[in-house]
Amino acid sequence: MHGSMPDLIARFLIGGSVVILFSILGDVFKPKSLGGIFAAAPTIALASISLTAHQQGNAYVSLEARSMIAGALAFFLYACVVSFILMRYRPRSLVAAGALSPIWFAVAFTLWALLLRK
Amino acid sequence: MLIGINVAKLREGKPSEYLTRFLFGGIVTVLATLIARHYGPILGGLFMAFPGIFAPGLSMTETHAIERKAAAGANGILFARAEASVEAAGASIGALGMAAFALVLWKFLPTHTLTLALTLAGAAWLAVSVLFWWLRKRI
Numbered sequence: 001m002h003g004s005m006p007d008l009i010a011r012f013l014i015g016g017s018v019v020i021l022f023s024i025l026g027d028v029f030k031p032k033s034l035g036g037i038f039a040a041a042p043t044i045a046l047a048s049i050s051l052t053a054h055q056q057g058n059a060y061v062s063l064e065a066r067s068m069i070a071g072a073l074a075f076f077l078y079a080c081v082v083s084f085i086l087m088r089y090r091p092r093s094l095v096a097a098g099a100l101s102p103i104w105f106a107v108a109f110t111l112w113a114l115l116l117r118k
Numbered sequence: 119m120l121i122g123i124n125v126a127k128l129r130e131g132k133p134s135e136y137l138t139r140f141l142f143g144g145i146v147t148v149l150a151t152l153i154a155r156h157y158g159p160i161l162g163g164l165f166m167a168f169p170g171i172f173a174p175g176l177s178m179t180e181t182h183a184i185e186r187k188a189a190a191g192a193n194g195i196l197f198a199r200a201e202a203s204v205e206a207a208g209a210s211i212g213a214l215g216m217a218a219f220a221l222v223l224w225k226f227l228p229t230h231t232l233t234l235a236l237t238l239a240g241a242a243w244l245a246v247s248v249l250f251w252w253l254r255k256r257i
Contacts, residue, residue: 010146013146016139016147019140020136020157021168023139023171024128027128030127031121031252033208037209040210040211041216042216042219042243044165044167046236048150048151052151053232058232061159061228065224066160066220069224070163070167071163071164071166071167072167072216072219074204076214076217079206079209079210081189090196092199093203094173098173099170104168104169109164
């Protein structure tokens, strides 16, 4: 069942494994800017889509995917700002990425409120 | 710069770092599932693109670059943060590929099999990401 304990454990294990796989790909590809595209690979989606589609059907996942476009555009803007701040001011990357994470929430929820919410 | 693979980079990764990535990846996947379960697929879908492992990934890149410079006897903090910036720029391009991935899933899933939709979406992610990366290099 979607969201039951065995289901969540399976998603945890698959999600962690997919992230490790893509992070390894990101580490080994050079130049670094090319490896960076793996930092925004659709790992969560890849880890959960098959289980969700099996349990809820393709139409449910299609709706999730439509919202995922908004989340990805928010990720784009957030990563652009983090990259600029890191290059311009050179703060610790963990601090910069953490402090700027509200950008993702602001953009994603604005797009959701304007375009997706019914 | 030439595209290539540097397997030696894997030796920079510590087991604890891989464990951290595994935990973050697993936790973010579970949270996205729980949000979709409680608030529905329209709100939950946003979190399929949540940058949950972005910050730890950048931090590891910075740490590894500092360690490389320190091994060469240099203080590489500013260099390391610039390297993290380059990785973040690459992630911004990957996010455009992620949007293409989601667009293909949204349009194809209602009328095609999951396997076909996922295959096309994965190809769209890779094609859009590499195309934009290449365009950015040329500009």
